[in-house]
Amino acid sequence: MKHLIVLLLLILAYPANAASLTIELDHSRTTWQTADLLKHPAAQTVQIVDDVSYKRTMTYRAVPLAALLPGLLAHNHVQAVALDGFAAELAAAPLLQQSGAQAWLAVEDPVHPWPPLATGKPSAGPFYLVWTRPQASGISPEQWPFQISTIKQLKTVAERFPALLPDPALAVNDPINQGFALFQKNCLACHRLNGAGDAQVGPDLNLPYSPTEYFGSDFLKRYIRDPQSLRHWPQAKMPAFAASVLPDADLELLVGYLKHMATRKTDAH
Numbered sequence: 225m226k227h228l229i230v231l232l233l234l235i236l237a238y239p240a241n242a243a244s245l246t247i248e249l250d251h252s253r254t255t256w257q258t259a260d261l262l263k264h265p266a267a268q269t270v271q272i273v274d275d276v277s278y279k280r281t282m283t284y285r286a287v288p289l290a291a292l293l294p295g296l297l298a299h300n301h302v303q304a305v306a307l308d309g310f311a312a313e314l315a316a317a318p319l320l321q322q323s324g325a326q327a328w329l330a331v332e333d334p335v336h337p338w339p340p341l342a343t344g345k346p347s348a349g350p351f352y353l354v355w356t357r358p359q360a361s362g363i364s365p366e367q368w369p370f371q372i373s374t375i376k377q378l379k380t381v382a383e384r385f386p387a388l389l390p391d392p393a394l395a396v397n398d399p400i401n402q403g404f405a406l407f408q409k410n411c412l413a414c415h416r417l418n419g420a421g422d423a424q425v426g427p428d429l430n431l432p433y434s435p436t437e438y439f440g441s442d443f444l445k446r447y448i449r450d451p452q453s454l455r456h457w458p459q460a461k462m463p464a465f466a467a468s469v470l471p472d473a474d475l476e477l478l479v480g481y482l483k484h485m486a487t488r489k490t491d492a493h
Contacts, residue, residue, distance in 0.1 A: 242334045243350035248376035261331040266291040276368040277348050284330035290320045301380045304369045309424030312369040312413045325361035330354045366413045381408050385420035387490050403481025419491045434486035
């Protein structure tokens, strides 16, 4: 009976919303607990101005993400998977750099939880990738995944999902290939295309139809700029892509890639 009481006391003393984060690299697999990250030797208190998710200045206890990715090289690629299926594809180079924009893993303290993202919504915790000086490296909102559960090293998007690739006859610097790069950066975290991708949030953007087939070009651009302006419903998850995040020239390239892929339909499955 005494042992049972001690066990119950330990359970009650452990924060109910403490969490774990698994980091899977090619040569290592580590599972971090909330408490261990909060007391990590590299942990600092960082202030994030204009936080992408909270739309205001926020202060976090955070660890430089590079400190949690031993052995990862600049040419490598990782994916951050969120609890809701959001899968952010991230080039390793920006995550590892020490100047300009710097990546941090913000850790939610169960004793001092973060505010909800909106009424009736959870917080951005338990783990949230935030950036100091994001403008220095052109970091997009899709590179701020929150509610992260796993970070894993993978092959590049092009290697894993050939069904996403434009016509191989195109030059490397062709506008269609530039649009493909923008698609990876801004869309692939939520959407699949030709059945290819790991995201489980938004619809496929080529099957059965590309949005370029049912949206006029100008309306598609307006939809990407502000989805709620054309299709308004409370459960909508797609964020607006302001010109400061996706300039008009980039938006044109992105739509050009989608138009091109509408002629290259192939179900990856």
